[in-house]
Amino acid sequence: MSSLKNILYCQAGFGILANIFLLCVYTFIILGQRLKPMDLISCQLTFVHIMFLLTGGDNWLTDIFDSLSIENDFKCKTIFYTSRVMRGLSICITCLLSIFQAVTISPHTSLLAKFKQKIKIYMIYAFFCIWFFNLLINSHMIFYVGGFTNISETNQMKVTKSCSLFPMSYTIRGLILTVTTSRDVxxxxxxxxxxxxxxxxxxxxxxxxxxLHSISHLRASPEKRATQTILLLVGFFVVMYWVDFIISSTSLFLWMHDSVILTVQKFVMNAYPTITPLIQISSDKRIISVLKNLQAKIS
Incomplete structure (x- = not known):
């Protein structure tokens, strides 16, 4: 079990460092060049993944709260609420990324072409709606998560060494699962x-x-390269998200907790935010150019 947790911590640490690096590079690119809508979406997604990995269980954020002597109940509510909000934002922003790219590459004769001119405005509205919706839909975590006391007396489900889920009625569980499932589907x-x-x-x-064009030219097309990257990200996300959803839904309905299953679930949850920056870095020529310039200055 300790080896599984060590692997989980290494995964989360690597993912946080990769996302922080990507966020710094995107910030440098945005400040130095003209702002592109795709960069704004990517920055938001990267920030969400950093926060998600930081709040994904018993890790650095928990230790920081402990060192500050913050009340355990407040600590649990903050961490779990933030984690669930970031999890929802991840799927929403990934979906927005897919929609944006579909509009971008759509031909002028398509129905989507009319959205190209005002896509930045629509995107800002979408960001506000996405954040508000996810902050609201996950508010139940504030009431049903708290510091662990005594599972034999309160029938709490211990989910970490210091936090637990309070008992929920089947109606509330069903409502929560219905809303989140509807959103995800x-x-x-x-x-x-x-x-x-x-x-x-x-x-x-x-x-x-x-x-008219050679195969090498088609492969080098920026639009095609960006589209292939998003197709890869979305495909990987869908697989990882639904594996996690099946595990978490089963645990919620059966009201059971197994430390090994929980660790595996966290590993699955962290897979997408850990892999995403690597795919983005390897597929964005601007990032590769920045890295080459930095290497040239260092050498």
Missing amino acids: FLVVVMLITNAYMVIILFRHQRQYKH
Whole structure:
């Protein structure tokens, strides 16, 4: 069990460092160049992943609270509420990223083309709606999470060494699961539709212009490279998110806790925010250019 926790801590630490590095690079790019909507979405997603990894269980944030002698109940509510909000924001912003790219590569004759001119304004509105919705929908964590006392007396479900879930009625559990499931299913369906649309656009583009451009040119197309990156991110996200959802839903309905299963669930939850910055760094030529410039200055 200790080895599993060590692996989890190493994963979270690596993911935090990778996301912090990516956020710094994006900030440098945004300050030095013209702001692109895709950069703004990527920055938000990177920030959300940093906060999610920091609040993903018994880790550094818990130790900081302990060192400050902060009340255990407040500590548990803060960590779990923030973690759930960031988890919801992750799927929402990933979906927004997929929608944005679908609009970006859509041909001028499509219905999506009319959104291209005002996409920045729509995106800002979407950010406000996404944050407000997730802050509201996860507010139940403030009431049903607290410091662990005595499981034999209160029937609490211990989820960490110092925090537990308070008993919920089947009605409340069902309502919470229904709302979160509806959100997840809707967003995943939207992502699958936009991904299918992007695949069709890429296929048509390659077939239409194959006689005009070489295969190497098609592979080097910035739009195609960006679209392939988002397709990879969304596909990986969908798999990891639903594996986590199945595990967490089963634990909630059966009201059971197993330390090994919980650790595996955290590993699955942390997989997407850990892998995402690596994919973004390797696929963005601007980031690679910044790294080469830094290496040249150091050498």
